[in-house]
Amino acid sequence: MQARRLSKRSVLGSKVNTSEDAQDWGMKGARKRLGMGAVIQEGAEKQRANDKEEVAVEQQRATCDGEESVHCSLKGTRKNNKFVPSTNQYLERHTGHIASEKPITYQAKERKEAEFVKCNSGKVLKRAQDMNGECTSSFSLLEQKCKVVSSSIDVPHARIFEGEADMDKVTAAMVLTSLSTSPLVRSPPMRLTEWLYGSWKESGFVPSSTSSSGCWSWNTPSDCSNPSTPSPPLSADSFRYFQPLNYTDENNEDADPSSILFDEPVPRKRKNSMKVMFKCLWKTCEKVLSTSAGIKKHIRTIHLGHTGESDENEGEEDFYYTEIRLNTDAVSEGLRHLSPFSQSLQSPTFDKGKREPMFAKTATKSNSSLSRSAPSTSCLRNLDHAYQTTAPVKIPGSKKVLTNGNSIGVSWILSPVTFTGTSVSLPSYTEIRESKLPVQTVLPSPPKTGIGVRKPRGEGKKCRKVYGMENRDKWCTACRWKKACQRFPD
């Protein structure tokens, strides 16, 4: 039975709340909320199916200002179409998983009556009850602009089989009738990692026979005004779900709600081939937002724990995010792969999971020192023994002019050549691209016969020949020290 119920949930939902979770919670019924349209038609006749109280797991969606929404799997009870989440469920706000059923560490995050919990690992948890749609008002007070939307998650082909609407739809219909307002309806969120790993299409989810409807819907008992609009199906166009949900994003104009509210997705206007996103570099945090303001707010709020809008530590969050460019331009893509910055940003070997915030900070802060110190080593050496500098090294694929101090190619080209002995990891931050690297003019080397070839012996007489071994004390210091003669230089 359990499996049957669980199977009703969407793929995305099943990722959020696995059947294992349900077992652990002793769940007797995991209900999926379904498309509203069909529910309204068949709601009454199956109302009684919801009259009994049962342990349930609700999947809900919370969308907060400046953040992508998260799917929450709440454990609780259901009676008369009212879902009452169990108390003391603390949800990890990014995944929606229940991270704890006990408060961990109360931080100074209290806003109004709700609890805002931050555990030692840095995760910010929120009590499940506050995430519940029925607690929208208090949650809104808590998060101010936050909206909490209860929803299940869509299955693309659900609308095809709307005729098979079943009890679950009825349930949704019943809830609908109690709704009076609704938050802005958003498309189902899809986290970057989930999208990348294709959990949606590759999880092998097959709708059960009891419910083939996979429409994702929203069900906020007290906060619903656009109740019956089915969401667009996930498809190849689901790339657009990269666009994080952010109510206050200034750049959100391309996240046209109308394209989400209706069946047929409106093709997103394409300003150019590049889509710049901002990715949180906090350990284990994969958050990607479309604007720097959004990611800053995310970092400030979630990771740094800054509650207000104070300027305290202003700018610190800059160290914890990076810019990524989601492009559709293959040419520029190839070019960027030549850059270490791009590589560090996009290379699959870039281990984001191991990136520590402090590393990011250090790397960025060392930016200036890096650009100061490392190349200066080269310069010093060039100045010290300019006559014996090694031959110019060709960098395949590089056509950068070394005399351009602002070019990002400078450090890149110099690093493998002159950073000998010490591996220098270049920070992968946007700032370095824009920072004014010290002008690093590589001194032109005189013609050489080859690397490591000594300078031709000078023709002029040296102290040794002039004064002879007998008068060694008359030699110049360099000659006495078997260095290049300073008295009779070539």
Place this chain on the structure above:
DNA sequence: GGTGCCGGGAA
């Protein structure tokens, strides 16, 4: 072999 001097060690 003589010479110039680079590279590196010791104080």
Place this chain on the structure above:
DNA sequence: TTCCCGGCACC
């Protein structure tokens, strides 16, 4: 930094 020297390349 100064002093010294092994060792290499050039003549």
